[in-house]
Amino acid sequence: MRKIKRRDRRQSLYPETLSNFTSGNTVTLLKDGDAYFSAIEAEFSKAKHDIYLESYIYANDTTGRRIAQALSQAALRGVKVHLLIDGYGSKGLSAPLLDQLRSDGVKTLIYRPDISPWTFRRKRLRRMHRKIAVVDRKIAFVGGINIIDDRETTGALLPRYDYAVAVKGPLVKMIRHSVKHLWSLVAWSSFRKGTVRGRRSSGTTFTQGKMRAAFLVRDNFLHRRDIEAAYLRAINQAKTEIILANAYFFPGHNFRHALIKAAGRGVRVVLLLQGRYDHRLQHYATQALYGHFLTAGIEIYEFHKSFLHAKVAVIDGHWATVGSSNIDPFSLLLAREANVVVEGQEFGAALAQSLRLAMESDAVRIFMEGWKHQPARLRITSWLSYGLLRLMIGICGYNREKSGLKKDEGLVW
Structure with missing residues (x-):
């Protein structure tokens, strides 16, 4: 009991928890x-x-x-x-x-x-x-x-x-x-x-x-899942629109299914991803997921005007986040990251408008019909990259059993 109290007291020093939004x-x-x-x-x-x-x-x-x-x-x-x-x-x-x-x-x-x-x-x-x-x-x-x-x-x-x-x-x-x-x-x-x-x-x-805003961190002690949990909570509660721009996008099982379920209940889900890439393996591994997302009705845009390095999202026009965390295992499981989450229509509208402008003028939309006819060598490269990236994650020891996560918590890649 004494240890638990000490841990709670220490955790109270970290107001980056999900529920602690501050006003003003x-x-x-x-x-x-x-x-x-x-x-x-x-x-x-x-x-x-x-x-x-x-x-x-x-x-x-x-x-x-x-x-x-x-x-x-x-x-x-x-x-x-x-x-x-x-x-x-x-x-x-x-x-x-x-x-x-x-x-x-x-x-x-x-x-x-x-x-x-x-x-x-x-x-x-x-x-x-x-x-x-x-x-x-x-x-x-x-x-x-x-x-x-x-x-x-x-x-x-x-x-x-x-x-x-x-x-x-x-x-x-x-x-x-x-x-x-x-x-x-x-x-x-x-x-x-x-x-x-x-x-x-x-x-x-x-x-x-x-x-109203909150500061979220990801570390390897008390805040291992704060950023991912904030994303998942907002996605699962979304009613109208999810716009997500991310440089290195290789989401785990729960994150992928949250987006697919949101699209299934009528939410417009939009992904703005890298078109010009600086990490070949991760880029092709991400493309291996395109078919599943497109089949679910999720819109995918690739940004080609320059390198996309953003890690931001706007959900239902009033929940927005800006920070350093990518939606990939390196950010969500390994690195120290920091994001700010803002609740408010004005900020959400400004970020959403900026993202829409980028998609309209500087990005290319990927459609299912065109994706079905991609060259065989690209499909093979994508799935080989996907398998290799998952293997690397497994070698690092990040799976459900070793992380101690319950089945319904699943940081599964």
Whole structure:
């Protein structure tokens, strides 16, 4: 009994649970890197107390150096600046840039820096995939946008298609708590001091708007299924429309069937997926699922104008989520992720309108008739990719028996 009470008390420190929506927030939608980088750079320049920045990828390019300069300038004027990057995603970040940041007073940590190709362990795949910035307890940014030049790998194409949100209000306190907690965990594992202390600043205890929002994380301890469970709850309750845009879409059994059941009860289900792909195996594995979705009446659009990197959804026009979590086993079972969920017609309408515009002008719809006549080599490639990806997941040990899930909980791939 004593252990249970301790666990409940600890869980209460994490307000990212499904039922804990807070009111009084302002959540602003930011589309693509240009809007996101300009917004965080402006806030960094105004910071007075502390900055926390988490990014899966931090590239040594024009954008990376631009943000590094903003972080350094803040640190040099006395702001406590913390940068947490992932060891695999940011493996290309040069030592001189990190050394310069540290020299200027920016505290830097690397999440799981050991990325040896000769070590094949499940924990190697547990990455820090979050993209979060928090400034002075007054504003937080959450989304899917890494610190990387949008155009570096896209050539003459438009920037990556992606989203983030800027949050003001009581939710900032919750986001900041999560960021500080993860920093402490990584600091402890790096044999540094395990607690982060900073000066208190005012602002986030006051309401900043009228929007209800929640902050959800996925980790390997208390919040293993929060993001997936939020998606499934909203999908199962959907009455009119589900629009889901996801870069790496390889849903498990329950997620697939929730979408198919929604379509079966008359809900319009729309998927916006990658047309231009950067991971061949996952792209073809996803296409192996097209036939099942199309047969169920689900609409599929492939985005071709540039790389689609978004991880967003709008359900019934009033439930929306923006974050870092893909709908695939790597995000839902392995990585540390973070999403913001917003309840409100105005925000939902803005995101839905943006997605509809992308589908109408920059995407190609996949129809069943055309899909039936795809070349045999494409069908074979898709199913081989599907089988190989499932095998990889099985090798990692993520199945129902080893995860301890009940049959009706099924994270089954």
